[in-house]
Amino acid sequence: MTRSRGRISFAVLAAIAVTACQSQDKGPQPRFVSSYAGTTSQQRDQGYFIEFRSRYALSYGHSYVIFGRLSKSGAMISPEVAGLAPATSDTAPYVIGHLLPVPAETGVSDGDLEEQYRSASWRVMLTEAEYRDVVAKIRKLKSEARFWQASIYNCNAFVADIARSMGYKTPGIWLRPQQFITRLREMNGG
Template sequence: MTNKPDRSGPCILAGFALAAMIACTTPSASAHEANKRVADANALATTDSTSRPQPQAARRSVARVEKGPYYVDFRARTAASWGHAFVWYGKTSEKAVEVAGLTPAGDTLAYVLGHITFVPSETGASYGDLDPEYLTASYRVYLNEADAKRVFAYIKKLQASSPVWNAETTNCTGFIGDIAEFMGLKVPYRWQRPENFVNSLKDMNGGRQMVRLSAE
């Protein structure tokens, strides 16, 4: 009986060598999955950055305030008591102003008596009306020329038809309230402090700066 050489040893060694080569050249399943996740994440980030809208340069919006050639400025100032409400009016391009308001004529006695009865009035500028240091509130409204003529004429008429002053009825806030109402503005409760009245007048009209009167 002839003995055949045992070749199982070399075959086993060849198998181990082949397995080692495959292990060195083929990445493991876990490494392959990790690489795939990184690639997918990079692709997603690239797509997201290109598809996401880029912020636009901020635009500066310049608020344009409409102004007319004439104005009426509702104003309040400090005084020895509650304060005083009055109006400035005139031409926007000029420094000179007209002043209208309702005050008791005379001294302190007239003011005191005006709390219990009617006393003679003054309807022009009073002490402190032209001094900015006494100003506590202001609301300026602009007008075109045609409307300014009508409003200014109404102010003159109101001055001429307001011969008396009384703290409870015919007072300064009521006087400028009549002017505001003639101009078509919303008018707050009139019997309050002048500063509060002017600020409320401005708030109720949304700070509106241009007024156009309705046709006669």
């Protein structure tokens, strides 16, 4: 009985992972900017932000966050990136990660800071205190995230953990990253 349940569970997880990969990305979505709950216009002028972002990739894409400060002209100043991906540029662990957990990294990956690959984004302006709180939560999450697995703990799940720590509602993790970021923004009035 236990073996058949295990096989059924595995089959369901594999079907979810495969189904999530079947839709198509749209062209780059417009940029959206919001304020964190209670942030005033004066506080936003301090230029602290977190941006929930997705980008195109050879596979179905990648979701991650960029955070930092903005210059008066709106340019990012020394942005930091947090996202979850297999800890290699080799494709074999990525493929294996659709079945079994593989070692993960939580920093910047190729293409994250290149505008031409951005597929969707939602920037949230923060006060300095809000920013410090969010960054502390991101650093803690980065230190705890050790494995990537496509249907259980993927890049969307990692970003969802960050969003939930800020009090946001999150969509299911099996969406394509562009759809995930767009739905995250829509669910939270962004």
